[in-house]
Amino acid sequence: MPQLQLAIQNLSCAACAGRAEKAILSVQGAHGSVNLATRTASVDVDMRDFPNVVQSLSRAGYPARQAESYLKIDGQHRGDAATAIEAALTHHAAVTQANVDLVQDQVWVRYVEGAISPRDLAQLVSNAGFSATVLRSEQDSADDTSHSVEKNHAIVAAILTLPVFVVEMGGHFIPSVHAWVHALMPMQQLWLFEFLITTLIMVWPGRAFYTKGLTALVRRTPEMNTLVALGTLAAWTYSTTVTFAPSLFADAQRYVYFEAAAVVITLILVGRYLEARAKGQAGQAIKALMGLAPKTARVLRDGDWIEIEIADIRRNNTIQVRAGEKIPVDGIVQDGHSYVDESMLTGEPIPLAKTAGDVVLGGTVNQDGTLVYKATKVGADTVLAGIVSMVVAAQGTKLPVQKHLDKVIQVFVPVILAIAAITLAAWMVFAPQLGINHALIAAVSVLIIACPCALGLATPTSILVGTSRAANMGVLFRKGDALQRMAEIRSVAFDKTGTLTVGRPDIVDHWMAEGTDRQAILAIAAGLQSASTHPIARAVVNFVNDQGIEATPVTAFQT
Secondary structure (H helix, E strand, C coil): CCEEEEEECCCCCHHHHHHHHHHHHCCCCCEEEEECCCCEEEEECCCCCHHHHHHHHHHHCCCECEEEEEEEECCCCCCCHHHHHHHHHHCCCCEEEEEEECCCCEEEEEEEECCECHHHHHHHHHHCCCCEEEEEEECCHHHHHHHHHHHHHHHHHHHHHHHHHHHHHHHHHCHHHHHHHHHHCCHHHHHHHHHHHHHHHHHCCCHHHHHHHHHHHHCCCCCHHHHHHHHHHHHHHHHHHHHHCHHHCCHHHCCCCHHHHHHHHHHHHHHHHHHHHHHHHHHHHHHHHHCCCCCEEEEEECCEEEEEEHHHCCCCCEEEECCCCECCCEEEEEECCEEEECHHHHCCCCCEEECCCCEECCCCEECCCCEEEEEEECHHHCHHHHHHHHHHHHHCCCCHHHHHHHHHHHHHHHHHHHHHHHHHHHHHHHCHHHCHHHHHHHHHHHHHHCCCHHHHHHHHHHHHHHHHHHHHCCCCCCCCHHHHHHHHCCCCCCCCCCCCCCCCCCCCCCCCCCCCCHHHHHHHHHHHHCCCCCHHHHHHHHHHHHCCCCCCCCCCCCC
16 A cells, blocks of 8 residues: 655644544554644545545545646647546546536646655656656645734734734833823723734634634634634633623623634734744755756657656656766766765765666765766656655654653543633632633633643654754754654764765875875876766865966867
């Protein structure tokens, strides 16, 4: 069974992740885990049962995110082409919709992101007897859009909350502010002002707390949004009643708490934006790894070299790579001789000589010659793609400690709701003289401060940031639990060759035969190496220059 990496929507807390995981496991034959930090699910399932997994996630309120791709098809097609192409695509379990436009020779495909790649979609069309290439794909914009929305919501909420906070709490910091505010307008008008601004915050930037939180409550699966929604709604409802029906309360109970609802919503929105930003920065390491491969390649087609997208390369295609270019996919050299820098994969700083019969790897850099080679591994089968997949899998790993936390989180929210209800009742029963406002403050405080996100996010976020930071520094983790085990490490052993280097060779000493002219020999050596880009040649030239010796001019240089 293939392991799929699905992007899951509506994951806002650890309890959500637990329920989404439970939904996956409820499908017979399906195995998987949900990572709250990356908002993804790693799923092992037979593709025949995959639609059941998607349906189970949707029923639980955590649908798998869908993506869209456009394919370009061959202009020469038969009359039933549209029907045949759509049938070939929609027959796949991960494809939800496909539309063919024969006028523009394009196919629009909607599919479950992570369950199939755009390149595989093109292959499905090709298998049906039609030539197809990937025109464009719209997978990566969703996260960027989400981060932008979270940022905008946090900014709007902060701007709207500031006047409410100043009006209600400013006097606690600067006593003169209280007198100034009440001189501007009567108390009832101030409350009305706070009501309008706070309501706007709740229905605009804070709307998701209520749409998600109350929906989860109706489904009897309360989560983090439920706590925020109930807590802020309780404060808002009490304050609104005091504002519009003050006669229902004694003078000592006529207080409003609009600022509490506004500040809580704003702080959580700011926290979520900072969380999304940290995860976005961590995700740049994966994008950097994927960016090591070039976007296009020069492929031999019908006797001509043409430039095509790397996604359109097929196994056994003949590819040409010129000096200084990156090798697009893995393969075996057929013609040419050159040196290839494989340091991005092996860490070895010295380029390796490549000639006919040698293996070349995608993402490595061809140094100074032209190579012609046959593609043997493309797409997800390349070594580079395997490394990226390995790092992504490590980021989704659950540490042993996380499994214990998951059990706690599953009952955490219901327990907090019960404690809040008991708190409210206890104040009303044992301290009725203090009024309902004191009981309400205590109950709301329990709801607001008891956020399970710290429990659920701490471990997966540490894996995400730790593995990404390591990848930026050239260290790749195959399993996420290695991070936890590192705390027990007392000694580290390295092999002796090229592991701990600055990435380039330097000459540290040299010897000359007796009776030779040191300066003349070094000048000739520098001259011979000056036209080469090989790291050892660069080391020789730099060493001679540091000695203050001028290199001997070289003509008719050939490599």
